[in-house]
Amino acid sequence: MMKVTLTGETDTLKPLTSAASAVSAPRVHSPSRFSDYLELTKPRIAVMALFTVGAGYLLAAGGAAEWRVLLHTLLGAGLVAAGGSALNQLFERRIDARMRRTLKRPLPAGRISPEEAAAFGAGLAGAGLAYLAATVSLPATIAAAATFIAYAFVYTPMKTKTAWNTAVGAVPGALPPVIGWFAAQGGNGELAWEGALALFAILFLWQIPHFLAIAWMYRADYSAGGLKMLPGCDPSGKCTAFVMVLTAASLIPLGFLVPLAGLGSWFFTVGAIVFGAMFLRRAVEFARDRTDRKARRVLHSSLFYLPGVFAVLMIDVLLLK
Numbered sequence: 001m002m003k004v005t006l007t008g009e010t011d012t013l014k015p016l017t018s019a020a021s022a023v024s025a026p027r028v029h030s031p032s033r034f035s036d037y038l039e040l041t042k043p044r045i046a047v048m049a050l051f052t053v054g055a056g057y058l059l060a061a062g063g064a065a066e067w068r069v070l071l072h073t074l075l076g077a078g079l080v081a082a083g084g085s086a087l088n089q090l091f092e093r094r095i096d097a098r099m100r101r102t103l104k105r106p107l108p109a110g111r112i113s114p115e116e117a118a119a120f121g122a123g124l125a126g127a128g129l130a131y132l133a134a135t136v137s138l139p140a141t142i143a144a145a146a147t148f149i150a151y152a153f154v155y156t157p158m159k160t161k162t163a164w165n166t167a168v169g170a171v172p173g174a175l176p177p178v179i180g181w182f183a184a185q186g187g188n189g190e191l192a193w194e195g196a197l198a199l200f201a202i203l204f205l206w207q208i209p210h211f212l213a214i215a216w217m218y219r220a221d222y223s224a225g226g227l228k229m230l231p232g233c234d235p236s237g238k239c240t241a242f243v244m245v246l247t248a249a250s251l252i253p254l255g256f257l258v259p260l261a262g263l264g265s266w267f268f269t270v271g272a273i274v275f276g277a278m279f280l281r282r283a284v285e286f287a288r289d290r291t292d293r294k295a296r297r298v299l300h301s302s303l304f305y306l307p308g309v310f311a312v313l314m315i316d317v318l319l320l321k
């Protein structure tokens with residue numbers, strides 16, 4: 001049944017005007033099969049997510065990290081993340097064909113067929129989950145399966161339904177450090193929830209300004225694709241800016257709460273305040289002047305904040321303890 005649907009949908013793929021011209025124009029640059037498959041995995045997001053998986057593992061393991069387990073965890077989670085992204089692009093291929101930012105992706109451009117993407121995505125995710133189950137632990141496998149299902153099968157279809165999709169998408173986005181955390185606990189059932197919850201909270205809140213900045217910059221694109229994002233129902237940007245400032249600001253008190261959950265000390269608190277203040281400053285600048293340029297600065301600042309704050313936490317827990 002799935003095959004029939006996929007084949008039918010390929011044939012009826014109708015890009016809008018801008019997409020149509022790009023698809024029918026003579027191809028100046030023809031990516032290789034390898035780079036097309038690589039693009040299906042959203043490698044930059046996957047690398048950053050794997051960074052948080054590794055951080056979760058190292059923070060939970062403390063001084064008792066086993067490099068072999070860490071590598072198994074990164075490989076398994078990487079396969080699952082890559083598979084999830086391929087399925088996300090499979091399910092969104094007709095939407096992606098309507099948006100300037102995404103119309104050249106391998107599926108809307110017709111360089112990879114839906115059947116190939118389905119086999120690739122399901123194969124990678126299945127292999128990743130089996131690998132985690134065989135080499136790491138059941139709790140880590142369950143966390144990875146929950147991440148995959150929430151991303152590909154809950155968040156992705158919600159994008160056309162309600163602007164709340166961002167809060168839902170932030171759940172799989174915040175689960176990768178939990179996968180790493182559980183991997184360090186082994187399969188003995190003694191899972192310490194507080195530390196995992198603290199990492200989840202940092203990532204969950206971080207994603208809201210991270211994505212609202214993107215949603216503002218590409219608001220016309222998202223509307224053209226029929227995706228419901230907050231800026232689409234907030235033409236002035238005041239509501240978007242309010243939520244952005246509120247969530248960026250709430251990362252600062254987390255600097256105090258995370259050590260109370262048993263993770264890190266005053267050193268993390270200072271780091272969270274410094275990085276949080278820089279991030280918040282960009283959000284406030286956007287609130288005062290709601291331009292694409294200021295939104296892009298918020299995005300850049302988010303990509304600086306996350307590695308920064310995780311690095312401080314790891315120095316605190318692993319080197320200064």
Ligand code: HEM
Pocket residue numbers: 044045048049052101166167169170172173174207210211214303
């Ligand atoms: C609600 C959750 C999230 C949404 C909707 C989202 C969406 C996006 C989008 C659309 C871009 C592309 C921006 C552009 O083309 O200019 C992007 C960039 C990026 N995101 Fe996110 N993201 C989310 C969560 C995450 C998470 C959890 C991570 C990793 C921990 C992450 C890491 C990145 C990175 C590294 C980039 C820059 C690289 C690139 O453009 O591919 N994002 N995000």
Ligand SMILES: CC(C)=CCC/C(C)=C/CC/C(C)=C/COP(=O)(O)OP(=O)(O)O
Pocket residue numbers: 045046049050053077078080081084088144147148151155169170172173176
């Ligand atoms: C197992 C594991 C480590 C999984 C990784 C999960 C992960 C990092 C999810 C990212 C969350 C997310 C909603 C990203 C991009 O949005 P989008 O897909 O809507 O972006 P688009 O508009 O570019 O398609």
